[in-house]
Amino acid sequence: MQDTSIPxxxxxRYPGAVLFDLLTALLDSWTVWNAAAGSEHMGRSWRAEYLxxxxxxxxxxxxxxxxxxxxxxxxxxxSAPQALEYRWDELPVWSGAAALLLALAPHxxxxxxxxxxxxxxxxxxxxxxxxWDVVVTSEEAGFYKPHPQPYRLAL
Numbered sequence: 001m002q003d004t005s006i007p008x009x010x011x012x013r014y015p016g017a018v019l020f021d022l023l024t025a026l027l028d029s030w031t032v033w034n035a036a037a038g039s040e041h042m043g044r045s046w047r048a049e050y051l052x053x054x055x056x057x058x059x060x061x062x063x064x065x066x067x068x069x070x071x072x073x074x075x076x077x078x079s080a081p082q083a084l085e086y087r088w089d090e091l092p093v094w095s096g097a098a099a100l101l102l103a104l105a106p107h108x109x110x111x112x113x114x115x116x117x118x119x120x121x122x123x124x125x126x127x128x129x130x131x132w133d134v135v136v137t138s139e140e141a142g143f144y145k146p147h148p149q150p151y152r153l154a155l
Contacts, residue, residue, distance in 0.1 A: 017109035017133070019154050021145075022124055023116065026101075028092040029124075036083035037076055045074045054115055054144045063117040063139065088120055091127050101130050109133040113141075113150045 023029040034043030050070035057066070064081070071080045101110060111134035114121045121137035134154050141150035 014107035017111060018104060019111045019113050022112040022114035026094060026097045027124055027127060028094055032087045032091055033084060036080050036087055042076060046070055046076055049073050057144065060138050060142050060144065063120065088123055091124055093127055098128055101128060105130060111135065111154050113145060113154050115144045
């Protein structure tokens with residue numbers, strides 16, 4: 001059996017836990033947004049508007065509502081948010097992400113903190129095929145990142 005652990009320098013040690021962003025750091029959600037929008041240009045415009053709304057909303061507003069509002073603002077049809085959700089289970093895992101998580105898992109707790117609904121967050125977290133110690137969504141925390149509450153809840 002091959003050793004897949006991550007080597008540490010002498011005297012170093014693993015942290016007690018590592019929290020990851022899910023929809024950008026571990027999964028390539030941009031590809032799915034672009035496909036749902038019909039082009040990279042429209043996908044990026046839509047995603048930028050969604051992020052603007054998210055960072056400005058304060059307390060949690062349903063993720064799906066923000067996605068629909070952003071789509072309408074940039075001129076996408078109502079079918080675009082539906083296509084995004086339809087393709088959610090196709091979110092590509094970044095190369096090396098699953099291997100990294102498997103290598104870290106024996107040494108520390110692993111979790112994700114993600115800016116989406118509980119329902120979609122769990123579906124996305126399942127794409128990595130590991131047993132997470134914690135998955136926290138903005139819906140559960142009551143706020144979107146970068147507000148500290150999602151991170152506090154995860155800890």
